[in-house]
Amino acid sequence: MMVCMLTDLEKNAISEHYRTIAENLPNFCPRPAQREMIAAIANAFSRTLTREQGKEAPTREGESIVVIEGPTGVGKSLAYLLAGGVMAQTRQKRLIVSSATVALQEQLVGRDLPFVVQHSGLEISFALAKGRARYLCPYKLYQLTQQNAQQSLLGFETPLVLWDSKPKPEELEVLRNLAEQFAARTFNGDRDAWAEKIDDGLWAKITNDRHGCLKNTCPNRAECPFFLARDVLETVDVVVANHDLLLSDISMGGGVILPAPEHR
Numbered sequence: 001m002m003v004c005m006l007t008d009l010e011k012n013a014i015s016e017h018y019r020t021i022a023e024n025l026p027n028f029c030p031r032p033a034q035r036e037m038i039a040a041i042a043n044a045f046s047r048t049l050t051r052e053q054g055k056e057a058p059t060r061e062g063e064s065i066v067v068i069e070g071p072t073g074v075g076k077s078l079a080y081l082l083a084g085g086v087m088a089q090t091r092q093k094r095l096i097v098s099s100a101t102v103a104l105q106e107q108l109v110g111r112d113l114p115f116v117v118q119h120s121g122l123e124i125s126f127a128l129a130k131g132r133a134r135y136l137c138p139y140k141l142y143q144l145t146q147q148n149a150q151q152s153l154l155g156f157e158t159p160l161v162l163w164d165s166k167p168k169p170e171e172l173e174v175l176r177n178l179a180e181q182f183a184a185r186t187f188n189g190d191r192d193a194w195a196e197k198i199d200d201g202l203w204a205k206i207t208n209d210r211h212g213c214l215k216n217t218c219p220n221r222a223e224c225p226f227f228l229a230r231d232v233l234e235t236v237d238v239v240v241a242n243h244d245l246l247l248s249d250i251s252m253g254g255g256v257i258l259p260a261p262e263h264r
Contacts, residue, residue, distance in 0.1 A: 006046040013086045014042055017120040021078075024119045033070060037079040040066050045087040050262055077112040081238070085116065085124040088237050094264040095238045098246045108240050126238035127229075129258060131245050132208040135229065136189045138182065138220035141206045145172075145179040171202050178206070189225025233259055 018038065022028045044066035049058040070076050080097070088095035099105050105128060113126045178194070181187035187194065191203060208226040221227060233239050245257060254261040 020121045034075045038083045041083040094259040124237040127236045129241040132226045135208045135225040137208045
């Protein structure tokens with residue numbers, strides 16, 4: 001059996017931040033189940049074994065896995081964010097929180113994580129990880145809009161090679177608007193940040209896709225929304241993802257979309 005390797009520094013930090021929350025919230029009621037969950041998570045993370053560079057992966061027997069079920073009201077999000085956030089900082093790793101629903105992701109980034117930062121005194125940074133299909137590809141967008149502008153000046157039709165069918169004027173207008181606002185940096189290239197609904201078929205023509213991505217050879221690499229967002233994930237303490245994204249990253253060997261497994 002592996003001995004728990006939770007340090008006194010980590011134990012004290014978790015206790016102190018939990019106590020700070022209680023002091024900052026007059027109506028806060030410490031819950032035994034919540035404290036038990038915090039301890040279980042911290043202990044599980046403390047037993048995590050990491051592959052050393054140049055060596056074989058360590059033998060594991062489930063010692064770093066903990067499965068917890070709790071009813072509404074236990075305060076599960078606070079428990080795993082507090083324990084995981086402290087452990088991520090002390091062990092110099094990224095904490096990956098993966099959920100099945102967009103609603104929970106938004107709750108974590110918009111409410112739960114800001115709550116922990118505000119009331120616990122634990123200064124953790126965080127970011128939402130999205131699949132590359134949520135981001136536009138500047139290279140594709142500029143190809144469509146600039147080529148269309150040049151052809152229009154010459155009096156020719158838009159080249160159909162870039163389209164399955166002749167584009168509608170309203171589609172070209174949407175693309176021009178996207179390109180102008182992206183170039184002016186009033187739009188960051190995240191589909192979810194665009195106020196109006198974008199047709200799926202139209203978005204598919206300008207979305208980031210790993211099969212057609214030019215990666216580091218792309219002339220627009222420095223302004224690519226996907227790669228800029230990906231770079232941020234390497235600098236924050238907590239990354240909020242979803243199960244599909246996590247499994248996709250694992251299937252590609254890890255560290256392609258999310259931080260590398262040995263760093264998380």
